[in-house]
Amino acid sequence: MAKIAFILLCHKDPDAVIKQAQSLTAVGDYMSIHFDASAPQAAYDKIRKGLADNPNVTFPKRRLRCGWGEWSLVQATLNAVEAAVEAFPRATHFYMLSGDCMAIKSAEYAHEFLDRREVDYIESFDYFKSDWIKTGWKEERLIYRHWFNERTQKKRFYAAFNLQKRLGLTRRIPEDIEVMIGSQWWCLRRRTVEWIMDFCKRRPDVLRFFRTTWIPDETFFQTLVRHLVPEHEIESRTLTFLMFTDYGMPVVFYNDHYDLLLGQDFLFARKISPEARELKRRLGVLYASEGVRFQISNEGRSLFKFLTGKGRIGRRFAPRFWETESTLGRERELLIVVCKKWHVAKRLLGRIRQLTDIPCIDYLFNEESCALPDLGGIQSTMGKRHRHRRALMRMLFDYFESDRLIVCLDPANLDLLEDFCGDRAVTRLLEIECQFSDAYLVGHAMRVGLAGDRTPKETLSRLLPTIRNDMVHESDRIRDANFDNHLRVRETDPPEINAMALAAFLGLEEDKARAIAETEHLFAD
Template structure:
């Protein structure tokens, strides 16, 4: 059975460290603590005294003054790892933690989880080919030497960088290793940790390279584990649940996040707010709890993206340079069906195809798999379709040899509606207003990853009103734009009433419009 030695790097809040150590070792697991040497000596003494009688707690033999982005963080980790390997011979796994982490599963669950597979859990992505680094330096982290801390010696840090750059003082990555990158929060097997420590003793050249690499805690273990362990024995993920905002700052969890955290497919979470006393109390007793059933739905990341994105309405500030003078064609008509329920719009389009000769294309800007002719590659990816939207539409008009074309859009695509409605062509919009039952919203939440089969009912109950309001808000934005030729049909209206809008939208007679409006089960879910 798995026994975990937690590698804890910390620098503050000794009371919280003591509680964390007591909680995680109460069920027989271990902890090796590195307390930052730059922290007050009294705080460290308090921790040593409080945990002196706990045989499952040890301390790094040598303490290091740590700084963000420095080798010192890796050095501190190696010190704590060495102590753990020596003092806890029964430990099977070594799990990296910070003082801001807390368990979101029981020890019973965590041990069973680790016993299921003989793998190391560590994010390990190709440094140069992956997009793990979203912004900022990439190659510069490695090929130049970084001797000082960027946050405490900013001027000197960048002056030394610029000097190396001007003089061409670059270096190469050690030839026999493939540089990898990933989160610093990992869980490694004992054999792997022993291999890493042995490698550090035998390869001072590699250690010397990483000593002057910027932010080596994101590359050192990630690279060495990939170098030493067969790929089939590495699961490139972290077992610690953490989120980042659009600005690269870690998301902090508070009291009302308890249910969401427990439903994620992770063993720990970071960062827990120091002020979230109720959350910390509930999580503190969780690790030693027995026979707890966890309903893992794993919707947290998509849920955060959805909720944090509300209200941030993106706008195009100007037309692209290649579109400034372009047009779909002054004599052409672009007919746009807007509907949140895609299956309803698709039923309507199928009926329109049967009753008219207007070429109809489904959600080409929302569904990658939408059937489209080969237009030389411009239709190949969703990003190309959006980027070359007008050129794509012109080519579709030409392909079908028509002056009238009908497409579907999701209400979220307000930028596309605004763009097409500014065109010299005649643009008509038919918005389909549907009713959203709780059952439909639940299914929608699952389809887009906001919920799962095991999402707790009370979490869904809080989420559904937000989703419903978001859908209504999308419709309100379209109405507020006051587009010309904007028509609506509604689920609550009769086919006779809806037929009037359809007749005007398609420029067809009343009889044909009513045939379309009476489509069988048009609004059925």
């Protein structure tokens, strides 16, 4: 049975630290606490006194003043790990925590989870090839030396960097290591931790390198684990659930997030609000519980992205000069079918192909797998299709040797509609209005990752109105744009009414349009 030694780095709220330690060690696990030396001595003394009678708690011999982006965070972790290795010989796993973390599963579940596989859990991605660093410095973190704290000594930090850059004072990465990067929240096996401690004694050159690396807590352990442990024994993920806003700030969890947190495929979560007392109480009780079964839906991150995206609708790509200065062709007709239910639009296009000779393409700007001819690579990725939208459409007109072309778009693609409808070409828009049952909305939520097979019914009931309103909002935005030649086919209208819109949209005789409108099971889910 796994026994966990928690490595806790904290700097405030001694009462919360005591409660956290008591909760996690009550089931037989251990904890090594590094309390920042910058915090008041009285706070540290309170923690020592409050946990003095707990044999499953230890403290490193030396406390450090820690700063964001500094080596001090790594050294504090090493000190706490060393203390845990020495004090708890029965510990099988070492789990990094902060004072803002709490368990979102029971200890029973956590131990069984760790016993399933003989692996280390740590994000470990190639530093230079991965996109883990989204913006800002990358190579500069490593090849220049960083002696000062970027937040508290900003002038010195950038002065030292600019001087090195101007004089060309770069350094080489140790040749036998491949730098990796990932989250600082990891869970390592005892053997791996012992290998790391031994490596630190044998390789002072590597430690010297990381001591002046910027933000080494994202690279030090990640690099050493990959260097020391066989690849098949590394699970490149964290077991701590955390999310960040668009502004790079951690998402904070409150009392009403209890059910959401329990459904995530993680053992702990960060950050729990200090004010979320009820959430902390319930999670504390949960950790000591036995026989609890968890329904893992794991939709937290996609759900957060969906909900926070409301009100931030804008164009993803700025128009390039070759797009703004070009046209699809004044004599050409682009016919756009807009429908949220993709299978309905595809069914309609299938019937149009049978009864007309107009080239039809499905959701080329929404589905990577959409069947497209080879156009020299411009069609190869979704990003290229969006960036070179007009060039792509011109090439498709040329490929089919036709001045008429039908494509499908999702209602969310308002930027594409605005671009194409503003072209000199003749553009007609056919919006298909469908009915959305609760069952369909649940299926849609699962398809786009907002929910899973095990998402609680209570979560779905709260989510469905938001999804439904989102679809209505997309349709309203299209109407508010006042596009010319905007026609509608409605599920609630009889075929003879829909046939009139189809005839105007396709430029067909009424009988052919009626045959299309009467397509069998056109609106069926």
